[in-house]
Amino acid sequence: MTGAATPRRAGLSRSLLSLAAATLMTIALAPASLAQSETTRIQRVISPGGIEAWLVHDTTLPLVAMEIAFLGGAAQDPTEKPGVASLTSSLLDEGAGDLDSRAFQDRMAEKAIELRFDASRDSLGGSLRTLSENVDDAFALMALAVNAPRFDDEAVERIRQGQLAQLRRRLNDPSSLASLGWSAAAFPGHPYGRPVAGTLESVPTISRDDLKAFVGRTLARDNLKIAVVGDITAEKLGPALDAMFGALPAKAQLTPVADVEPQGLGTDVVKTLDVPQTSIVFGGIGLKRDDPDFIPAFVLNHIFGGSAFSSRLFSEVREKRGLAYSVYSHLAPLDHTALILGGTATKNERAGESAELIRSEYQRLLTVGPSEEELEDAKSYLIGSFALRFDSSAKVASQLLQIQIDNLGIDYIDIRNQLVAQVTLDDVKRVAARLNEHPALLFSLVGKPEGLTQ
Known part of the structure; x- marks a missing residue:
């Protein structure tokens, strides 16, 4: 799920969408032998370049699932611009490298690849789902998304409008308003008090430079966590980790966030x-x-x-x-x-x-x-x-x-x-x-x- 509910380009063929849906349903129903709690099956894979991932090699079905997280998240938003992490996460799969948004989305659909990003208070996460026969294509798209997001004007404005539409809907959603109100009252002046998706005032002010700066500061190797499950060996995964993440900066430039206790208790x-x-x-x-x-x-x-x-x-x-x-x-x-x-x-x-x-x-x-x-x-x-x-x-x-x-x-x-x-x-x-x-x-x-x- 991306950082905000956002519209995507139309035009994918119905057959490709059906293939993608069938593939993802298969992944969702795939049995996980790790449920037997045999952690000897969890391998700590270290790439030649020193990037670590935890792997469960499972050949039950020809599928691969990957979860990643860059620690930092919306707590790293500029004080005056909440919503940067959320908008960034929604745009990472909207064009990267030499692929614009339509080409990137078409490439995923052609191979029934699911690649999504989202932002929480403490991390920016990514999820990858693919058939094992398409894992090289899927890893290549992951590499482009985290290393070379385009942030093209058309995509930025489209996703921005989607995020603003979501924020407007929340104005009449009592559950969302109660949650936002609690955080604002509990953490005034602290990053945890700001809405992850931003505000109607802040989101329009977020520029392409803000998005690029966020990526440059927070997407790095030292704050990256990776988990992989499915039909892939440690021998194949190791070099693939370097191909996906090896070109990222060695260290993130995170702004220190103070420890805090909730305020307003008893009110x-x-x-x-x-x-x-x-x-x-x-x-x-x-x-x-x-x-x-x-x-x-x-x-x-x-x-x-x-x-x-x-x-x-x-x-x-x-x-x-x-x-x-x-x-x-x-x-x-x-x-x-x-x-x-x-x-x-x-x-x-x-x-x-x-x-x-x-x-x-x-x-x-x-x-x-x-x-x-x-x-x-x-x-x-x-x-x-x-x-x-x-x-x-x-x-x-x-x-x-x-x-x-x-x-x-x-x-x-x-x-x-x-x-x-x-x-x-x-x-x-x-x-x-x-x-x-x-x-x-x-x-x-x-x-x-x-x-x-x-």
């Missing part, structure tokens, strides 16, 4: 919108991914709001009171902060009741802790469902990439369930006590909420 931020429901985003201080207590915190969050059917929020907000159809929470460890985030949507007249119930349930969990039964149920679910993260080659590549980004070690897949199984009631109560040092939550509500007490 409500309200944006009035004439809709029948209020969208709610809430969050507070969590634990970073490298914290020794992260796994117990992960289990504790599952008990709070991480399960669609057995969490306390599901039970109290939906089952007992019928306040909302869906309510959730998750840990969000970013590079420069650690959060617990969640959300729901409810009738305007019950928004205050819902927010107060979420606050009270969070406080009760942190103060009293979960029961032994809740802990065992959570552990059983988290262990049993882990394999679902590896039921396609694309998912395997995505998981391997995230493990690298989080610096968890190449054996993490083997030890992860053991780490969850070892969590004790004392562990989760210890984590609850730590979180209870800063228990207040910031709420962002969009709609016409009634009954707020903050």
Whole structure:
């Protein structure tokens, strides 16, 4: 998925589009033998030029999936121009080298290659899917995209207009507005407080020079992570890594980003919108991914709001009171902060009741802790469902990439369930006590909420 929902050139033949769709469906359904958690099959491939990738060689189907990430992301946007990373990511496959946008897109369609880029707060990522017989063509397109993006005027303006259209749609999307409002209130003056896709004011000011400068500063070898899964050997992948990424700068020129804690905890931020429901985003201080207590915190969050059917929020907000159809929470460890985030949507007249119930349930969990039964149920679910993260080659590549980004070690897949199984009631109560040092939550509500007490 690109950094913004953007229009692409028309004109690809229906047969080529059908071939591409069939190929991608096959990739999505490809079984991933890594789900058996045999990390001896994960190979650390080092190219002749020193570029590292993690590879799972799987010949089940003649497919190759690659995931890459350049660390930095939208946090590297110029202060006055949020949206640069997002616009850049949307344009990397819109013409590169000697191929303009139409030629680049046609080349992908002819070979049923999928190549996409997107931007998040902390990284700019890319996804490649191809039949193994077309892997050389796919790698050549990846090389062009990251080394020689064109940023032609026509493509820039077309993608810019798509990004602006997306931003206009968000003006009437309460869920998006609640999320943006939460970030702006939590991180004023910090890169995390700026919208990844930019604003209606900033996107029109982004120039071709801004895009080129972003690429020059952030796309480098030292901040690059790579995961590859499928019908390709380490012997072939090694030289291909150099061909794709060897010409990139050795070091990224990233602007330092300060560590930060969310502000406004214990308050409500309200944006009035004439809709029948209020969208709610809430969050507070969590634990970073490298914290020794992260796994117990992960289990504790599952008990709070991480399960669609057995969490306390599901039970109290939906089952007992019928306040909302869906309510959730998750840990969000970013590079420069650690959060617990969640959300729901409810009738305007019950928004205050819902927010107060979420606050009270969070406080009760942190103060009293979960029961032994809740802990065992959570552990059983988290262990049993882990394999679902590896039921396609694309998912395997995505998981391997995230493990690298989080610096968890190449054996993490083997030890992860053991780490969850070892969590004790004392562990989760210890984590609850730590979180209870800063228990207040910031709420962002969009709609016409009634009954707020903050």
